[in-house]
Amino acid sequence: xxxxxxxxxxxxxxxxxxxxxxxxxxxxxxxxxxxxxxxxxxxxxxxxxxxxxxxxxxxxxxxxxxxxxxxxxxxxxxxxxxxxxxxxxxxxxxxxxxxxxxxxxxxxxxxxxxxxxxxxxxxxxxxxxxxxxxxxxxxxxxxxxxxxxxxxxxxxxxxxxxxxxxxxxxxxxxxxxxxxxxxxxxxxxxxxxxxxxxxxxxxxxxxxxxxxxxxxxxxxxxxxxxxxx
Ligand code: CA
Numbered sequence: 703x704x705x706x707x708x709x710x711x712x713x714x715x716x717x718x719x720x721x722x723x724x725x726x727x728x729x730x731x732x733x734x735x736x737x738x739x740x741x742x743x744x745x746x747x748x749x750x751x752x753x754x755x756x757x758x759x760x761x762x763x764x765x766x767x768x769x770x771x772x773x774x775x776x777x778x779x780x781x782x783x784x785x786x787x788x789x790x791x792x793x794x795x796x797x798x799x800x801x802x803x804x805x806x807x808x809x810x811x812x813x814x815x816x817x818x819x820x821x822x823x824x825x826x827x828x829x830x831x832x833x834x835x836x837x838x839x840x841x842x843x844x845x846x847x848x849x850x851x852x853x854x855x856x857x858x859x860x861x862x863x864x865x866x867x868x869x870x871x872x873x874x875x876x877x878x879x880x881x882x883x884x885x886x887x888x889x890x891x892x893x894x895x896x897x898x899x900x901x902x903x904x905x906x907x908x909x910x911x912x913x914x915x916x917x918x919x920x921x922x923x924x925x926x927x928x929x930x931x
Contacts, residue, residue: 706832706843707731708819709750711741711767712785713759717808721754724812725819729832738762742770745777747887752823754815755802757786765800772801776883781822783815834869837930839913841869850911860885861904868917868927877924901925 708730712718718734725732733750735741739761741753753771757764764784771777784805804822806815832844840849846862848855857865863885867876876884878894886892905914918926 707733707748707750707752709733709735709741709744709753711735711738711753711759711764712756713737714756717756717785721812721815724816728816730819738764738767738770741767749777749780749884751780752819752826753780753782754819755782755784757784765802768800768802779826781826783818783822785810834866836869836872838911839869839916839930841866848907850908850913855907855911857907858900858903860900861907864900864904865927868925869929872927872929875920875923875926881924897924 706729708725710718710721710725710732712721712734713736715736718736722732722734733744735744738759753768755764755768759767762770768782768784771780771782781803782801784802785808786805787808803826804818806818832842834841834843838851840852841847841862842849843866846859848857848862848865864881867881867885878897881897882892882894886896901917905917908914908916913930916928916930918928920926
């Protein structure tokens with residue numbers, strides 16, 4: 703769930719290589735998939751910030767894959783950019799119908815696509831800078847470093863991902879199985895009480911700074927993050 707991860711689903715190797723390279727140079731982490739089926743397997747472990755999806759794919763089409771992403775509550779919110787061939791007006795309409803957020807017509811320049819990616823990430827509230835700042839809390843998503851009042855605070859990798867998930871969803875309550883899905887990934891088998899152990903560790907790391915209360919227990923549900931002033 704790193705903030706700057708792009709899932710690129712494109713069957714043409716030349717376009718995939720070019721885009722992968724350009725997105726990488728622009729500071730994004732890129733997962734490349736030649737088919738929708740391959741992309742589905744990847745999504746089992748972790749979620750990207752945005753999906754770039756070719757319309758014409760062997761096997762499952764880009765539109766069907768987009769619909770599938772929208773149907774699943776876990777992936778419904780991920781922004782999607784569809785790549786279409788020139789002038790396919792009805793295709794464009796259909797892709798909006800499938801829940802696609804934007805489309806780019808081939809041939810296009812990587813620069814144009816990256817501009818669209820950045821605009822869409824801004825609109826969807828994903829921090830493009832790779833940093834989330836809430837009051838004294840600052841999370842550097844590239845360096846995987848938490849700072850409080852500008853001072854680095856050591857945090858285990860799971861606690862970091864938990865805090866990242868909470869800080870990108872302030873005020874929302876999550877039950878333990880939702881947290882397991884979103885922070886640990888679906889393919890990992892972990893008992894629900896493991897969540898409590900890591901919540902405890904996260905609070906312990908925040909406690910010396912008087913910030914343990916930002917992680918709240920929601921009785922009968924699970925946990926919620928309250929953004930500090
Ligand atoms: Ca294609």
